[in-house]
Amino acid sequence: MNSVEAQTLSDIFFAELPHADQVNQALQAAYEREKQAEDLRRTHHFGGRYENTYIPAERIVELEPVIGFAREHAARILGRPDLRAGFWFNEMHAGHRTSLHSHEELDELLSAVYYVQCPPDSGNLLLHDDEALITVTPRPGLLVLFPPDLPHEVEENRAAQMRLSVAFNFGPIDPQT
Numbered sequence: 001m002n003s004v005e006a007q008t009l010s011d012i013f014f015a016e017l018p019h020a021d022q023v024n025q026a027l028q029a030a031y032e033r034e035k036q037a038e039d040l041r042r043t044h045h046f047g048g049r050y051e052n053t054y055i056p057a058e059r060i061v062e063l064e065p066v067i068g069f070a071r072e073h074a075a076r077i078l079g080r081p082d083l084r085a086g087f088w089f090n091e092m093h094a095g096h097r098t099s100l101h102s103h104e105e106l107d108e109l110l111s112a113v114y115y116v117q118c119p120p121d122s123g124n125l126l127l128h129d130d131e132a133l134i135t136v137t138p139r140p141g142l143l144v145l146f147p148p149d150l151p152h153e154v155e156e157n158r159a160a161q162m163r164l165s166v167a168f169n170f171g172p173i174d175p176q177t
Contacts, residue, residue, distance in 0.1 A: 010129045013145040015073050016112070020141025022163035023065050023155040024116045028164060030062035031055070031089060043088075051098055052088040052167070062144070063087070066114050066166060070143055074110050074170040077145060083109070083170045090154075092123060098154035100128065103169050112168040115142045122163035123155040138165070 017023060034040075034055050042050035057063065067085055075081045090098065090113075103111045113125065118138040125144060127134040128151040136144055146152070148169060157163050 007134065009132055009134070010079075010125060010127075010147050010150050012134065012150075013077055015143045015145075017066065017069050017107070017141045017143060023062075024140050026096075027066065027166075030060050031091075031164065034059055035091070046099065049091070049093070049094060049096060051090055053091065054088045055174075056129050057087075063166065064095055067168075070112050070114060070145075070168050071170070073143065073145060074112065074168075078109055078170070080172075081172055082173045083162045086169045087169070088167055090167055092154065092157045094157050094160055097123060097156040099156045100153040102151050103148040107171045108169045110170040110171065111148040111150075112143060112145040112170070113138075114166045114168070115140050116129055116164040116166060117161070118163045118165070119159040119160045119161040122157045122159040122161070125152060127152045138163070139148070 035053060037055075037059075041054040042052065043054075044051035057067070067087065071083060071085050074083055074085070090132060092098070115138040122138065125136040125138060127136065127146060
């Protein structure tokens, strides 16, 4: 008789930001205002675009409701209030995708993505959990939280409009800062 080893899936959490329409409208306008600044850090240049755009929090105060919402959920999930939140924007136009990767670089405890603008068919989030493939269809106002070592990718944006999201990594606050 063959025994089958039971496997459990990673914990993935979902939350909806109240009043997301108002927050997202202001956030998208602020992103458009700030995204062309020459002093921004951009990383992961693939397919003619930078996947990650880092805008300092003090220059995009419209993100504060989202950061607070995401940090609150991360603190509840992790059972600790002392979290730093790193974030970056991901702008995907038609034909763009995000390749398979994870976020286990430093001392990250939890990763997340928040959707600002995502028209239909703009690319599902694919979470690869051992043998399971978990597909998340994005919608504005949705926050998805997951382990930083969980491999994930985003399908090609087949919509004519831009898809805009904010990614987060939560880790312990450095006592040196």
